[in-house]
Amino acid sequence: MLDADFFRRWMTATAALVDREAERLTALDSPIGDADHGTNLQRGFTAVTAALEEEKPDTPGAVLTLAGRRLISTVGGASGPLYGTLLRRTGKALGDAAEVSAEQLAEALRTGVDAVRTLGGAAPGDKTMIDALVPAVDALGDSFAAARDAADEGARATTPLQARKGRASYLGERSIGHQDPGATSSALVMAALAEAAGE
Amino acid sequence: MSDERLVGIVLVSHSAEVAASVAALAKALSGGGTEVPVAPAGGTEGGGFGTSAELISAAAASVDRGAGVALLTDLGSAVLTVKALLAEGDELPENSRLVDAPFVEGAVAAVVTAATGADLEAVEAAAVEAYSYRKV
Numbered sequence: 374m375l376d377a378d379f380f381r382r383w384m385t386a387t388a389a390l391v392d393r394e395a396e397r398l399t400a401l402d403s404p405i406g407d408a409d410h411g412t413n414l415q416r417g418f419t420a421v422t423a424a425l426e427e428e429k430p431d432t433p434g435a436v437l438t439l440a441g442r443r444l445i446s447t448v449g450g451a452s453g454p455l456y457g458t459l460l461r462r463t464g465k466a467l468g469d470a471a472e473v474s475a476e477q478l479a480e481a482l483r484t485g486v487d488a489v490r491t492l493g494g495a496a497p498g499d500k501t502m503i504d505a506l507v508p509a510v511d512a513l514g515d516s517f518a519a520a521r522d523a524a525d526e527g528a529r530a531t532t533p534l535q536a537r538k539g540r541a542s543y544l545g546e547r548s549i550g551h552q553d554p555g556a557t558s559s560a561l562v563m564a565a566l567a568e569a570a571g572e
Numbered sequence: 573m574s575d576e577r578l579v580g581i582v583l584v585s586h587s588a589e590v591a592a593s594v595a596a597l598a599k600a601l602s603g604g605g606t607e608v609p610v611a612p613a614g615g616t617e618g619g620g621f622g623t624s625a626e627l628i629s630a631a632a633a634s635v636d637r638g639a640g641v642a643l644l645t646d647l648g649s650a651v652l653t654v655k656a657l658l659a660e661g662d663e664l665p666e667n668s669r670l671v672d673a674p675f676v677e678g679a680v681a682a683v684v685t686a687a688t689g690a691d692l693e694a695v696e697a698a699a700v701e702a703y704s705y706r707k708v
Contacts, residue, residue: 409622445656449622451649454656461660492655540648 374472379569380436381425386565388418394561401554405541409450410554417448433473437464451539452555455489455502462488479513486510493538500534500548505559517570524563528556579686579695580609580635583679584628584645584654586621588614594676598683606687609635623649625657632664640667640692642682644699646675667692673699
């Protein structure tokens with residue numbers, strides 16, 4: 374079973390990975406975006422870990438809901454409301470149970486991903502974070518490691534795609550040949566989840 | 573009709589200057605008389621380009637007169653942040669609405685309409701209608 378500590382570890386591990394990869398995320402965001410994805414997420418997840426330490430939420434749902442709210446209010450770019458919605462909706466779906474199963478998390482995360490799709494209007498193949506998150510959630514039934522690998526594969530597979538959402542979509546065919554920064558950071562979030570699970 | 577409750581308008585842009593200027597322009601074009609509550613929510617709290625959920629919430633609270641709040645946005649994270657705040661439930665005044673309208677023309681239409689004492693539906697309709705104003 375997964376308790377609040379597990380979810381705190383997930384968020385802390387995400388913050389550490391985002392810190393480590395911030396320059397790469399921003400570099401990926403330079404040719405097809407506005408070169409702020411790494412710094413925006415760094416600011417957001419730094420605020421998340423600070424809020425978790427300060428408020429000490431004691432259920433899985435409360436950890437993710439708080440994290441989501443902090444992201445919405447601190448990121449300053451589109452990734453704020455998108456990741457914020459992902460975590461908050463996932464957290465709300467987990468309810469106020471003290472512990473949840475991996476299956477419950479997989480189901481809740483699917484609710485979160487669906488909310489992101491509704492918010493941003495992106496479908497698989499649009500070269501967005503959805504291209505990493507959907508295969509990850511599909512693989513979560515097998516293992517956390519499988520979800521991590523599926524997200525990474527999904528992020529890599531965005532390279533030949535033409536962007537159909539967000540600022541990159543204005544570039545049309547010139548967006549082809551670049552790995553999507555949002556899909557890349559989504560793969561980091563899933564890698565952090567596997568790390569929290571010790572996989 | 574000074575006791576009439578007017579619809580509040582929030583203008584959300586990635587740029588503080590754009591939001592403030594469009595607010596000033598819309599107020600100027602609405603003429604004298606009724607003072608429509610209009611608040612800009614532009615840029616990040618640090619003064620950079622971007623979107624701030626805190627600035628949006630504060631702006632919406634400041635223009636809420638109990639008749640609803642119409643939020644107009646430029647693009648990208650401005651749209652997504654307002655949608656995320658609306659989904660949150662308690663971050664914006666009751667009866668707040670993201671209005672799907674062109675930023676400058678929609679703001680002018682919204683403020684002029686709100687100045688007449690129109691309700692939120694009518695303010696929204698006027699702003700949306702601005703999309704059909706062809707220039708050529």
